Amino acid sequence: MSGPVPLGDQAAVPSRIATVSLHTSPLDQPGTGDAGGLNVYVVEVARRMAERGVAVDVFTRATKPSLPAVVELAPGVNVRHVHAGPYGRLDKNTLAEHLCPFIFGMMRTEAQAEPGHYDLVHGHYWLSGKAGVVAARRWGVPMVQSMHTMARVKNAALAEGDSPEPEDRVRGEDQLVRQADRLIANTEDEALQLSDFYGARPEQLHTIPPGVDLDTFSPGSRAEALERIGLHRDTHLLLFVGRVQRLKAPDVLIRAAAELLEQEPSLRDRLVVGVVGGLSGGGMHEPRMLTDLARSLGVADVVRLEPPQDRRRLADFYRAATVTVVPSYSESFGLVAVESQACGTPVVAARVGGLSTAVSDRVSGVLVDGHDPRHYAAELHRLIREPAWHARLAEAAPEHAATLSWSRTVDDLLDVYRSALTPRALPLAEAACR
Secondary structure, X not given: OOOOOOOOOOOOOOOEEEEEOOXXXXXXXXXOOOOOHHHHHHHHHHHHHHHOOOEEEEEEEOOOOOOOOEEEEEOOEEEEEEOOOOOOOOOHHHHHHHHHHHHHHHHHHHHOOOOOOOOEEEEEOHHHHHXXXXXXXXXXXXXXXXXXXXXXXXXXXXXXXXXXXXXXXHHHHHHHXXXXXXXXXXXXXXXXXXXXXXXOOOOOEEEOOOOEOOOOOOOOOHHHHHHHOOOOOXXXXXXXXXXXXXXXXXXXXXXXXXXXXXXXXXXXHHEEEEEEOOEOHHHHHOOOHHHHHHHHOOOHHHEEEEOOOOHHHHHHHHHHOOEEXXXXXXXXXXXXXXXXXXXXXXXXXXXXXXXXXXXXXXOOEEEEOOOOHHHHHHHHHHHHHOHHHHHHHHHHHHHHHHOOEHHHHHHHHHHHHHHHHOOOOOOOOOOOOO
């Protein structure tokens, strides 16, 4: 669902992009706090843009006074720390109060360079977009926006006990959709949500799926991977990877494991439920949610909680798993699902948002309607008890993941950037504040 613009032979190519990731730094470890798939996206795209000769400056908020003003992430990619508001990690709902000093920091950086230093601004998440659209207006360049998640979509699918996104965010996203020159959706489903929930115009929308690092995330011996992460070779590892919060629903996996053991107690000696990730969002206020739940269900002995892992270690967790479970209530894409499949491990995921694109149902994994633990337990049981079914999905999983490469993502983004830099059918982004 996109509005293609004829590029022609003389289509402009950006030389330097200002990428805005205000609330979370690309230097942060994904899987804890506010760091997740967005961080991976920003890093992977920036690196590959630089390899194609497009320099990238990533603007993010400084969380410590000791942070260097500029950190080179890769050749051609600089992370610029902007001092805005108190140091430390702030709740995303309070960050809007510190937009002005963040914007001023971006302006100062550009003012110290030659005129026309940046050709384009790309914002990630709504707060970044609010800052980015002001900078784009000031510099006279196009504004491209990736939402990643949206308040109205999240509020329509809240987990029990979770808090809705604030109205300020809803209004901010409404305004941003009107102001952006181009909107990048991860999937056709997200493009429809931008249109249906926010009134995005067809000529703004471009659907570009994220990718996966196929060099890091690749198939390997499950038995050897199990040993490397400290488990016996005959273990059935049911894996959850991601931020620990109600939205991501790791509790659904623990409840499903309890159902599974009730159906077949003989699995207990070989079953491990692995949760790899750190507390985030509302989970920060209930740090014992999973341990208390596991204890109450009588499965504390099979639950293993692990902190976020570096990429190569994470790949071993995926390879070691019998299945990766992604039971989220809302996902704009579901990068975990693609990484798992790239490692040859099938996925059982909720049929929500971008997971319908990330997982090929009954080919590379299984999509489940709703969040009833019994339904997840049934699919997990089948994957454990039917080796031929598991092998079929495991064989197709890397093939499906290979269709989602970062190189393809960057190629498509460059096409959108070029279209935005040609004489535009859309007006230049309006100011964020009037």
